[in-house]
Amino acid sequence: MTEVQSVLVIDDEKINLKIISDILSDEVSIMLAKSGEQGIRKAIEYKPDLILLDVVMPEMDGFETMARLRHDVRTSAIPVIFITALNDSSHEEKALLMGASDYIQKPLHTNIVQARVRLHLQLVKQRKMLETLANIDPLTSLANRRKYKDVIEQEWQKAITHQGCLSLLVIDIDNFKQYNDCYGHATGDKVLQQVAMVLAKQALDKGLVARYGGEEFVILLPDHTQEDAAEVARLCMQGVEALNLAYSHEDFSGKVTVSVGGTTKLPNLSCSSDDLFNTADEMLGLAKKSGKNKILWKLPSNPHTIAE
Numbered sequence: 001m002t003e004v005q006s007v008l009v010i011d012d013e014k015i016n017l018k019i020i021s022d023i024l025s026d027e028v029s030i031m032l033a034k035s036g037e038q039g040i041r042k043a044i045e046y047k048p049d050l051i052l053l054d055v056v057m058p059e060m061d062g063f064e065t066m067a068r069l070r071h072d073v074r075t076s077a078i079p080v081i082f083i084t085a086l087n088d089s090s091h092e093e094k095a096l097l098m099g100a101s102d103y104i105q106k107p108l109h110t111n112i113v114q115a116r117v118r119l120h121l122q123l124v125k126q127r128k129m130l131e132t133l134a135n136i137d138p139l140t141s142l143a144n145r146r147k148y149k150d151v152i153e154q155e156w157q158k159a160i161t162h163q164g165c166l167s168l169l170v171i172d173i174d175n176f177k178q179y180n181d182c183y184g185h186a187t188g189d190k191v192l193q194q195v196a197m198v199l200a201k202q203a204l205d206k207g208l209v210a211r212y213g214g215e216e217f218v219i220l221l222p223d224h225t226q227e228d229a230a231e232v233a234r235l236c237m238q239g240v241e242a243l244n245l246a247y248s249h250e251d252f253s254g255k256v257t258v259s260v261g262g263t264t265k266l267p268n269l270s271c272s273s274d275d276l277f278n279t280a281d282e283m284l285g286l287a288k289k290s291g292k293n294k295i296l297w298k299l300p301s302n303p304h305t306i307a308e
Helices: 014-024 034-048 062-070 091-095 110-134 145-161 176-183 185-202 228-242 273-289
Strands: 004-011 029-035 052-053 078-086 102-105 167-175 208-213 216-222 244-248 254-255 259-266 295-300 303-307
Touching: 004 034, 014 029, 014 185, 014 273, 029 034, 034 052, 034 062, 034 228, 052 062, 052 110, 078 091, 078 110, 091 102, 102 110, 145 208, 145 216, 145 273, 167 185, 167 228, 167 254, 167 273, 176 185, 176 244, 185 208, 185 228, 185 254, 216 228, 216 259, 228 259, 228 295, 259 273, 273 295
Parallel strands: 004 029, 004 052, 052 078, 078 102, 259 295
Antiparallel strands: 167 216, 167 259, 208 216, 244 254, 295 303
16 A cells, blocks of 8 residues: 655645645645744654745744754754745745755646655655665565664663663574585575564564674564563574474584573663663673573673573
């Protein structure tokens, strides 16, 4: 199903709002605002794909409205098309220098308005597609390390604000090199995909699953206590074992399993999100050294084996 894109029209004249709404309503979802102040509020709340902004308005004109939109991180990326009856090239230049995507002169011509809106909405679609691709690991279709870094910073700040907890699992596939040596990298890639599906299934709607690199994955679990997060880790470990990915070649044989390092923290301003990862990664290293196929959790005094 094709997602309907949205356009916010900001104009103090009711007749202009109606004209533009009539021109575009068959193709997009329209939101209307009668002032710059109201337009900014709606832009923040609804995050439209495109804004059509009148230049001449009382109290707060289009240029001031544009400046405030551009200086707010919540609206700074929304493209803006200025609409005005002013026939002055200096105004057009000012609008473009402020970051406007386009400039339409009144009186409005239906075909021109539709064509320009379609063009900029298509550009929005392409930008969002590129942003999505930039955040996805192409082999497993999970989030990649870049996406994980973005999300953990957001969740870290949110947890500080709301005094919530964050749990993190760092997961590594045991014996992956041996499996690759037995059956080749193409088959190894299929193992990565199968493990990724197990992790995604167990963490569905609970948090972010990402491929951190190579055969290492992370699961970020906001508002999950140690007990809740450890249960997710157990299910992941059991799910990978159930895949029954055995290998046998010359001097070595075995089965693909996972080791998990975990930690739960109450974020605060005296530490950073890197501390969360480093602690869980340290536990993963200990789990690998102590026999693999187990979960080690960081407790205040010492590592604690959750399951094996």
